[in-house]
Amino acid sequence: MRLIKQFGIILAVTFIGELLHYIIPLPIPASIYGLVLMLIALKSRLIPLHKVKDAGSFLLEIMPMMFIPATVGLMVSWNSLRSILFPVLIITFITTIVVMAVTGCITQLIIRLEKRNSK
Structure with missing residues (x-):
């Protein structure tokens, strides 16, 4: 249950980044907005690190698998x-x-x- 809450927080910040990308007419990817928002939230302690640490660690562990589709695309x-x-x-x-x-x-x-x- 703890991981689901942590993923929810990360997804909420990502969603806000998507909204900002839609609202602000700059050529900046939505993921960058989300990363900056998460950085600000963590540095200002609006979101304590322990509230997202386990989910973040999990995402870092599976990151190599996320490159498989891009690699297949290059091969194709x-x-x-x-x-x-x-x-x-x-x-x-x-x-x-x-x-x-x-x-x-x-x-x-x-x-x-x-x-x-x-x-």
């Missing part, structure tokens, strides 16, 4: 992708490096700000 469209494979690999490599660098810089900035605020 392999003939179309073969001609552009090299550019796709280069773009993927470059964007991965950029995302890692930006994430690292933002994380360091947040850590510095938290240390400065705690003093």
Whole structure:
């Protein structure tokens, strides 16, 4: 029963993200709205972590299975992708490096700000 309540909370936040996506005319995916809302709710302690922790852990454990449909889709469209494979690999490599660098810089900035605020 506890897991059902936790999934309900996660689904409610996701639904609110979907509503925001429908209302706000920005090219931002609804899932991003939901993630930002969940982050705000957790950081502000509107939703205590223990209210969603078990369901979140379960979702993280089954995440690899969620990539199976995308992988099958790539296998099905392999003939179309073969001609552009090299550019796709280069773009993927470059964007991965950029995302890692930006994430690292933002994380360091947040850590510095938290240390400065705690003093």
